[in-house]
Structures are given as C-alpha cells and as structure tokens.
Amino acid sequence: MPTYLTAQLNLTxxxxxxxxxxxxxxxxxxxxxxxxxxxxxxxGAPDLLYIDLxxxxxxxxxxxxxxxxxxxRKVRRPDLTIATEDHNTPTLDIDKPIADVxxxxxxxxxxxxxxxxxxxxHSLGDIEQGIVHVVGPQLGLTMPGITVVCGDSHTSTHGAFxxxxxxxxxxxxxxxxxxxxxxxTPFKTMAINVDGKLRPGVSAKDIILAVIAKIGTxxxxxxxxxxxxxxxxxxxxxxxxxxxxxxxxxxxxAGMVAPDEKTFEYLKGRPHAPEGADWLxxxxxxxxxxxxxxxxxxxxxxxxxxxxxxFVTWGTNPGQGVSLNERVPDPETIGDPNxxxxxxxxxxxxxxxxxxKMKDIxxxxxxxxxxxxxxxxxxxxxxxxxxxxxxxxxLRMLVVPGSARVRLQAEAEGLDQVFKDxxxxxxxxxxxxxxxxxxxxxxxxxxxxxxxxxxxxxxQGKGARTHLxxxxxxxxxxxxxxxxxxxxxxxxxxxx
Amino acid sequence: MQKFTTFSxxxxxxxRSNVDTDQIIPAVYLKxxxxxxxxxxxxxxxxxxxxxVLNQPAYKKAEVLIAGPDFGTxxxxxxxxxxxxxxxxxxxxxxxxADIFRGNAGKxxxxxxxxxxxxxxxLWAAIEANPGVQITIDLEAKTAxxxxxxxxxxxxEYTRWRLIEGLDDIGLTLRDEQSITDFEAKRESxxxxxxxxxx
Ligand code: SF4
Numbered sequence: 001m002p003t004y005l006t007a008q009l010n011l012t013x014x015x016x017x018x019x020x021x022x023x024x025x026x027x028x029x030x031x032x033x034x035x036x037x038x039x040x041x042x043x044g045a046p047d048l049l050y051i052d053l054x055x056x057x058x059x060x061x062x063x064x065x066x067x068x069x070x071x072x073r074k075v076r077r078p079d080l081t082i083a084t085e086d087h088n089t090p091t092l093d094i095d096k097p098i099a100d101v102x103x104x105x106x107x108x109x110x111x112x113x114x115x116x117x118x119x120x121x122h123s124l125g126d127i128e129q130g131i132v133h134v135v136g137p138q139l140g141l142t143m144p145g146i147t148v149v150c151g152d153s154h155t156s157t158h159g160a161f162x163x164x165x166x167x168x169x170x171x172x173x174x175x176x177x178x179x180x181x182x183x184x185t186p187f188k189t190m191a192i193n194v195d196g197k198l199r200p201g202v203s204a205k206d207i208i209l210a211v212i213a214k215i216g217t218x219x220x221x222x223x224x225x226x227x228x229x230x231x232x233x234x235x236x237x238x239x240x241x242x243x244x245x246x247x248x249x250x251x252x253x254a255g256m257v258a259p260d261e262k263t264f265e266y267l268k269g270r271p272h273a274p275e276g277a278d279w280l281x282x283x284x285x286x287x288x289x290x291x292x293x294x295x296x297x298x299x300x301x302x303x304x305x306x307x308x309x310x311f312v313t314w315g316t317n318p319g320q321g322v323s324l325n326e327r328v329p330d331p332e333t334i335g336d337p338n339x340x341x342x343x344x345x346x347x348x349x350x351x352x353x354x355x356x357k358m359k360d361i362x363x364x365x366x367x368x369x370x371x372x373x374x375x376x377x378x379x380x381x382x383x384x385x386x387x388x389x390x391x392x393x394x395l396r397m398l399v400v401p402g403s404a405r406v407r408l409q410a411e412a413e414g415l416d417q418v419f420k421d422x423x424x425x426x427x428x429x430x431x432x433x434x435x436x437x438x439x440x441x442x443x444x445x446x447x448x449x450x451x452x453x454x455x456x457x458x459x460q461g462k463g464a465r466t467h468l469x470x471x472x473x474x475x476x477x478x479x480x481x482x483x484x485x486x487x488x489x490x491x492x493x494x495x496x
Numbered sequence: 497m498q499k500f501t502t503f504s505x506x507x508x509x510x511x512r513s514n515v516d517t518d519q520i521i522p523a524v525y526l527k528x529x530x531x532x533x534x535x536x537x538x539x540x541x542x543x544x545x546x547x548x549v550l551n552q553p554a555y556k557k558a559e560v561l562i563a564g565p566d567f568g569t570x571x572x573x574x575x576x577x578x579x580x581x582x583x584x585x586x587x588x589x590x591x592x593x594a595d596i597f598r599g600n601a602g603k604x605x606x607x608x609x610x611x612x613x614x615x616x617x618x619l620w621a622a623i624e625a626n627p628g629v630q631i632t633i634d635l636e637a638k639t640a641x642x643x644x645x646x647x648x649x650x651x652x653e654y655t656r657w658r659l660i661e662g663l664d665d666i667g668l669t670l671r672d673e674q675s676i677t678d679f680e681a682k683r684e685s686x687x688x689x690x691x692x693x694x695x
Contacts, residue, residue, distance in 0.1 A: 038679045039672050048672060050679050053688045062529035070531060071497070073666065076676075079691040102527050109529045120690050128693075141688045171574065171603070171665065178666045181676055271694045274686035282686035 025292035027189045028258050029224040032164040032289070036147050038181055046183035052146035052163075054176050055132045056083040056119065058110040059437075060151030064174035065113040075117045076180045082141065083114050083121040086131045087437045091400055091427035094124050103437060117177075130403025130429040133157040133371040137241065138405055140270025144259035144286040149176055154371050154453065155254075156247040160240035161267075162259035162289050164224070167248060187253050188298040190223040194231040196305035201486035203381070204239035205373060205451070205470035207231065207303065208246045209311035209321045215301055217319040220252030223299065226291065227257050231305035237266040238377045245372045246453050249318040258290035310485045312358055313455050313468040315346035320455075322358060324473065324485050330354035349457055350465050351445075358483050361467070363449045365442060366397040366478040367460070368424075368471060370434035370452035374402030378451065378471040379410050383418040385475035385486060390422070392481030397424035398440065400432040424478070436461050449477045497605045499662035500635055503586065505559035507631035507642070508549050509620045513564030517597065520568065520576040534579040550583075554627035560640075562619045563590045568597025568608075577604045587633050589640060589649055591616050602655035603665055607633060609640065609649030618645060635660055 026034070039048040054077075061083070068075070075081060088103035090096075098104040107124070114121035122128040128135060133154055136142040144162035148155060151173040158165035168182065176182055192211055212219075225247050232240065240257045247255025264283055267273045274282045309323035320343065322329065331343040331354065347354065352361070368374070368382055379401065391397060399419045401407035407429055410416055416426045433440040434452040436459070442448055444463030451474050455466035467483060476484040480492075525537035542548045549555055561580070567590040568576060577600045580588065587607035601608040611619070622642045623629055632641045635656060639646050651659075658668065669676075 038675050048669060048675070050676070050683075053690075063531040066529070066531040071664070071666070079689050082690040105529055120693055141690060143686075143688060146687060175666055175669065179669045179673075179676065180680075181669060181672075183665075183669065272688055272690070278684075278686040281684065285684070285686075 025295040027291045027295045027297060028162060028226055028256055028289055029164060029187070029189055029254070030295075032145055032147065032162075033186070035145065036164075041183070041185075046185045048181050049147060049184050051149050051176050051180050051182055052080060053136065053141055053148045054081045054173075054180070055136055055148065055150035055152075055155070056081060056110070056173070057086050057132045057150070057152060058083075058106040059087045060170050061113065061173055062106060062109040063170050064151070064177055065109075065117065067171075067174040068117070068177060071178075073178045075119060075177045078118040078120075080180060081119050081177070082136070082139075083110060083119050084129055084132050084135050085110060085122070085124050086129075086429075087431045087435065089124045089129075089428075089430040090438050091430050091432050091440055094428050100438075127404050127408070130401075130406065131371045131374065131431055133241075133245065134375060134402030134406065134429075137161065137237075138270070138403060140267055140273035143267060143273070143282070144263055145289050149182065153248045154245050156252070157241050157245040157371055159244040159247065159254050159256040160237060161263055162256060162286070164254055164256065165244075166254050187224045188222050190220065190225050190252070190299040190301065191297040192225050192227045192301045192303070193229040194227065194303045194305050195229040196231055196307075197234070198231060198305050198308060201472055202305075202308050202310055203470045203472055204235055204242040205468075205473075206308055206311040207305065208243045208249075209313065209318065209468060210303060210308060211301065212246065212250045212319045213311070213321040214303065215250055217249060217317050218251045219319075220247060220250035223252050225250070225252045225255040226297070227255060228291070229305075232257055233260065236377060237262055238375045241375070242372055242378075246318065249453055259286045260290075310470060310473050312449075312473060312483055313466075314350065314352060314358065315343060316349055316455055316457050317342075317346075318453065318455060318468060320346055321468070324358050324483060326358055328352045328354050328356045328358065359485075359488070361483045362447070362481055363467065363477060363483065364395065364446045365448040366395065366424075366474050367400070367433045367448055367450040367452065368474050369398065369400030369402070369427075369432050370450075371402060371431075372453045373451035373471050374400060374406065374429075376406050376409050379406070379415050380413070382471040382475040383410075383415040385472060385489070386422045386424075386479060387418050389479045391424070391478055395478060395481055397422070397478045398427060398433055399424050400427045400440070401429045403429045422478070433460055435459060436464075442466075449474050449483060497662045497664045497667060500586075500605065500607065500659045502632065502634040502636065503559075504630045504632040505586065506555060506557050506628055507560040507562055507619070507623050508555040508558035509623045510549055510561055510563040511620065514566045514569060515563055516570030517568060517573050517576040518570050521573065521579040525579075526573065526575055531578060532582055534575060535582040535584070537575075538579040538583045552627070557584070559584050559586045560631050560633060561585055561588045562616060562623065563588060564616065565591040565613065567593050568601075569594040572596045572600075574600050574604070577601050577606055581606055589616070589619070602652075602658065605659060605662075605664065607635065607651065607659060609633070609638070609651050611640070611647055611649045615647035615649075619647060
C-alpha cells in the first residue's frame with residue numbers, strides 16, 4: 001500500500017478513536033435505542049421510538065385494527081408491517097376449514113384486516129407461513145440495529161441479530177399501526193456473560209434454562225439482557241435465537257446478542273436482506289453496534305459453559321429447572337417462603353416427589369417445535385440422534401416445523417423420513433402444542449418433554465404437565481421414554 | 497376521541513360497592529375480536545334482574561353512573577371500559593376507583609371522577625327523589641351538579657387535559673407527527689421493508 005494511503009488511513013483511524021473517546025462508551029442496546037429516538041421524553045415522560053419492523057399475528061391484532069377503524073385511522077407504514085397466521089392454525093388437514101369457532105374467527109379477522117389496511121399476509125398454505133418469530137428472520141427482515149415489535153412476548157427472539165425486539169400489548173399494537181412509533185420508558189442493561197466451551201450434548205437451550213434458573217423469572221425485570229462471552233460467540237444464529245427467545249421468561253424487556261460475521265453471513269442473500277450499496281452501508285453500520293469497551297452494565301451475571309449439563313425444568317415456571325443429572329428438589333430446602341410454597345404447589349401439579357432422579361421421570365409425549373426450537377438446525381440435531389433408532393413404547397412424538405419453509409427444507413434433506421421411520425408425527429407449521437390453541441393438546445395428567453418455552457399450568461392442555469428441554473434431550477427422551485441426555489444413549493450403547 | 501368539556505345527561509344510581517371488572521363484563525365476552533359492541537355485555541349477570549337500575553325505564557338512557565366505592569377492581573381487562581362506553585356512559589363517579597380501571601378509562605375518553613362518600617349519598621338521594629333527572633358534568637370546573645346540588649370531583653390533571661383536548665394515546669403521539677416524518681426522511685435505505693414481497 002502506498003505510504004500516503006497508509007498515513008491517511010492512520011489519520012482517519014486516530015480521528016475515529018478520538019471521537020469515540022470523547023463520547024461515553026455505550027452498550028449495544030443503548031446504541032439501538034439512541035438511533036431510534038424520534039422525541040426525547042422530558043420530565044420523566046417516555047421517549048418516542050421509531051419502529052423499523054412490526055410483526056402481526058391473529059391473536060393480538062383484531063382489536064387493534066378495530067380501534068383504527070373506530071377512529072378513522074390508517075396504518076401509517078404498511079410497508080414496515082407483515083402478518084402471518086400461527087397460533088390457531090391446525091397442523092393437520094390444513095386444506096380443511098378450521099373447526100374451532102374462536103380460532104377460525106381470529107384468522108378470518110386477520111385476513112380481512114390485512115386486506116382492508118393493505119398489509120402483506122402469509123396465510124395457512126402459503127410458503128412463507130409459520131410462527132411469526134421464525135418467519136421474520138427467515139425472510140431477512142430481522143436485521144442488526146433495528147427495532148422490532150409484535151403483539152407477542154417472544155418477540156425477544158429477534159434480538160439474536162442485535163435488534164432491539166420487544167413484545168407489546170394490543171393497545172400498543174394499535175399505536176404502532178397508526179404511528180409507527182411507541183412511547184417507551186428507558187431500560188436498565190444486564191450483561192449475561194457465558195464463557196467456555198459447551199460439552200457435546202449440551203446446547204443453547206440448556207444455557208438459557210440455566211440462566212433463568214439462576215436469576216429467576218423476575219430477575220430480568222426492567223432490563224434488556226445482552227448475552228456475551230465466548231460460548232455465545234460460538235453459537236450459530238439460530239441457537240442465539242433460542243437464547244434470546246426465552247429472555248422474556250426471565251422477565252426481561254428484551255434480549256440481545258451483538259452482531260458479528262456469522263450474523264452477516266446468515267443474512268446475506270435472504271429475500272429481504274439489503275443488496276449492493278445498501279448491503280455495504282448496512283454492514284458498515286452493523287460493525288459499530290457491539291458494546292463499546294468500557295461501557296457499563298447496570299448488572300452482570302456469569303455462567304460457566306464448560307461445566308454446564310443439559311438442563312430441564314421440574315416445576316411450573318421456566319425458572320424451576322435443574323441439571324438433568326440432579327433430582328427433583330425438596331421444597332423444605334428452599335429458604336424463601338414464597339418460593340417454597342410455589343415449589344410445593346408445582347410438585348403437586350406436576351405429580352412429582354422430591355428426591356426423584358430427573359432421569360427416572362417417564363414422559364408420554366415429546367414435542368419438538370415452537371419459536372424456541374423449531375428451526376432447521378433444531379430438526380437436524382434431533383433427527384441426527386434418532387436416526388435408525390426406535391421410539392420408546394407407547395410414547396407419542398410430535399414434530400412441528402416453525403415455518404412452511406423449514407418444513408420444505410427438512411423434507412429436501414430427508415429429515416421428515418427420519419422422523420416418520422422413528423414413529424414421530426410430521427406436521428405442518430405453527431405454534432401447535434406450545435400453547436394448544438389448535439387441536440394439538442395434551443390430555444389432563446399427561447406429561448411431556450417439550451422444546452417450547454413455557455411450562456405453566458395448563459399451557460399445553462388442561463392439567464397437562466410440561467418439562468422444558470432442548471431438542472437433543474427431546475430426542476434422547478423419545479428413544480428412552482424417560483428424561484434423558486444424549487450421553488445416556490452412548491452409555492447404554494457401550495454397556496451393551 | 498371527542499373533546500370533552502361539559503355536558504348534561506341522565507344519571508343512574510348504582511348502589512353497590514366493590515363492583516369488579518368481572519361484574520362489569522364477565523370473562524365469556526372477552527373472546528370477541530372487536531373493540532366495540534360490548535353494550536350487551538355490560539353488567540351481564542344483573543341485566544336479567546328487572547329490579548336492576550338500568551332496567552328501570554327512568555334510567556334506560558343514562559350516560560352518567562354514580563357508583564359505590566371501589567369501582568373497577570379485579571382483572572385489568574380494558575373491556576370493562578369498552579362495555580361502559582358502548583352502553584353510552586360518558587362518566588362514572590365513585591368515591592374510589594381501581595388504578596388500572598382509572599387508567600384505562602382515561603385512555604378511552606371515559607371520565608372517572610372521584611367524589612366523596614357524602615357526595616355519593618347526596619347525588620343518589622337527589623336522583624332517587626327525581627328519577628331520570630339530568631346531571632351536568634363540567635370538566636373545566638371539575639363539578640357535577642343536579643339542580644342546585646353541586647359536588648366537586650377529582651381527576652388527575654394530565655387525564656383532564658387529555659379529555660378536554662380530546663387526545664387518546666395515539667392522538668398524543670400524532671402531535672409529534674412532524675418529528676416522525678422528519679425521522680422517516682432520514683431513515684437509511686437498507687432498513688427492512690416488507691413491501692413489495694421479494695421472492
Ligand atoms: S410458538 Fe409458542 S411461544 Fe412462540 S409465538 Fe407461538 S405460542 Fe408463542
């Protein structure tokens with residue numbers, strides 16, 4: 001390189017560092033927030049933030065659209081809005097009319113509203129239909145440094161790209177539709193540092209279950225979490241989505257991971273990813289987003305990835321989890337009286353006895369799906385384990401891809417056949433048994449190992465019992481019939 | 497949202513305290529997909545009772561409700577306010593409101609005015625002495641009056657200002673519409689756009 005160029009480069013470099021030194025070091029979340037300020041709130045009033053992308057589904061939107069109609073308002077930016085059907089959609093016989101009246105009404109309302117207000121919609125049967133949090137990233141609409149909202153708490157998923165992504169209520173949905181902005185009060189920041197290397201059979205789901213068990217379901221309240229450290233950097237983008245997805249289960253406003261080369265790689269060439277000069281400009285900006293050296297977080301948490309085991313829940317909230325090698329905890333040993341009472345209630349609902357080995361717990365159903373774990377990598381990981389194996393007697397396994405595209409991709413790779421040969425049911429895309437708004441429900445008293453994100457009482461069906469697990473644990477459990485790690489299969493194999 | 501300063505209408509006395517949102521609108525009505533049309537759901541479990549105040553001819557057209565203390569407690573459902581509004585109520589007066597209900601009311605343009613228990617009794621007595629009598633709600637002066645009886649009510653200043661200006665949350669934000677438009681003009685071209693759908 002000619003000397004004058006090097007000199008000039010050095011000059012620009014030192015100028016840049018000077019500017020950086022003069023400004024206060026910022027976290028990723030703060031940068032995204034600042035770049036979306038439309039009006040700075042004064043005297044404790046909330047800031048008005050611009051929203052780059054608004055995702056819509058059938059459950060939380062009808063009254064928002066009705067509100068617009070009532071006030072004679074329009075959708076300000078239909079071109080920043082996209083709708084998909086997911087919560088109520090059946091995963092079988094998708095060409096037949098939906099039997100349940102409430103489900104059908106909500107879906108019909110969404111179709112009508114999308115048409116009336118000029119919003120792009122991906123309906124059941126469409127190739128881009130699927131769970132809203134799978135569809136956005138897959139289209140390349142979710143990008144680093146943008147703001148994303150949706151009337152759905154698991155919008156935090158999109159934070160995996162370095163976006164500020166938040167779930168909102170129905171009146172806020174209406175507000176965003178009408179103004180493309182949202183008044184928001186500033187948040188606090190929490191660094192979740194995960195360093196080290198995950199052992200085989202341990203995955204992103206185990207990290208997030210361990211984090212929630214550590215900080216509790218209210219531990220993230222008022223915070224935006226930033227997952228960082230070598231273990232997070234090592235994860236694929238889809239695995240980062242699994243982690244960010246469950247930020248809400250720790251009570252957080254959002255969860256984020258700084259964008260890096262993997263993020264850019266994942267996005268490049270997707271249908272809505274920027275192209276040409278736009279792509280170059282975007283990447284240049286995206287590289288400025290990671291948290292500055294010296295930036296202060298309001299709180300920090302540390303987790304050692306080297307020693308992490310597969311994690312699984314025993315109770316009725318996502319914070320009630322333990323390593324799969326442990327036993328059902330004894331409420332007597334819990335100091336906090338509220339938590340002790342909650343644990344007692346949970347054990348009763350879950351029909352579990354303190355001291356039982358987690359691995360001795362027998363399950364009736366394995367559900368592989370939901371916006372936490374229904375992407376192609378999740379299906380590949382599970383298929384890899386069950387390939388050529390036999391399903392445990394009497395156990396039912398449901399595999400529900402996150403989107404129609406994921407389903408097609410899996411079929412192109414022959415994964416559907418692996419699941420079918422194993423004896424699992426291969427379904428159409430949607431939320432399905434994650435919340436049982438469609439016919440995919442557990443019977444009262446039935447017990448499931450589920451790759452979803454909520455083990456609340458009755459979530460998967462009235463009286464149903466849920467253990468949250470990773471796709472790897474789900475697969476191993478489907479083979480053995482009891483909650484199992486991949487390592488248990490290998491141990492068994494060697495013993496024989 | 498309509499601007500609200502002063503108006504006169506029939507007042508109905510609801511001689512009950514602790515009217516929670518389940519009584520205002522039972523949960524079965526929450527499955528609907530509209531934000532209006534909840535008039536039939538208002539006080540649904542009492543509406544079959546011919547003695548119930550709203551079933552009496554004098555109060556059929558009531559637009560102001562005078563209720564006992566602790567009105568709107570229980571679940572946070574916005575539907576409670578929608579049901580009152582859809583039935584035709586423009587104001588509710590009570591000695592005490594649940595916070596969330598009061599917040600929701602302000603957002604939907606329903607006046608939730610706090611009066612004393614004595615004032616409640618006085619208004620009830622004035623109405624029952626003359627069923628179907630008109631009450632005047634003056635939001636500027638923060639008073640409710642029936643003939644010569646004038647009682648003051650309280651409402652927080654911010655909500656009062658919004659009601660007088662006729663601003664809902666969205667209306668409030670749209671006062672900054674120019675800032676939004678300016679922001680949009682600077683928005684980088686690489687940022688996501690959902691239309692047109694690219695294959
Ligand atoms: S998959 Fe489950 S958690 Fe995700 S959006 Fe659907 S219902 Fe919500």
